[in-house]
Amino acid sequence: DTGVSQDPRHKITKRGQNVTFRCDPISEHNRLYWYRQTLGQGPEFLTYFQNEAQLEKSRLLSDRFSAERPKGSFSTLEIQRTEQGDSAMYLCASSLGDRGIHEQFFGPGTRLTVL
């Protein structure tokens, strides 16, 4: 399977704990995106990378959130001191990054539940 993969698929944690999610994009894709999706809503943009450079961050991405893509391949999203409001589906997507091509392909998501 050469699609976008995410790990873990589900994570249950207690408030105040730190969590880290991983995303492996489609191998030839330069751009990688993180989104958050809550029930009844569409995905909301968090941040994106062009290769290893983090080019944009949404205001939704508080100081407790950090994302990395150290070698321009896989990416991690860490949430520190989780809060109940962080409970959501965290989606990763990747795209070729070619100029004018904006088709993003999504992974299956990581569903986070903060107790």
Added chain:
Amino acid sequence: GQQLNQSPQSMFIQEGEDVSMNCTSSSIFNTWLWYKQDPGEGPVLLIALYKAGELTSNGRLTAQFGITRKDSFLNISASIPSDVGIYFCAGHWYDMRFGAGTRLTVKP
């Protein structure tokens, strides 16, 4: 927050019927995309549109990029039970914005 208005919010139709949903925005976009999402899964890309006025088909699905660049619609013809899911429109300018989705239920 969301800048796209997607309607209807939900649809209940009989198998074999045609479906139409649309998305409007106060802003222009250079790309419109339509995705389908099943419960517990990520969105799957159905159709991408790049030019105002463009009409594109993918099997029983047809989508159009509005002339004003502020709207798009998706039609599904002859619906089948596996069409059930949530359909999202997305518009791209500097970043991607998603609608809140149209939940489609198909009765056999």
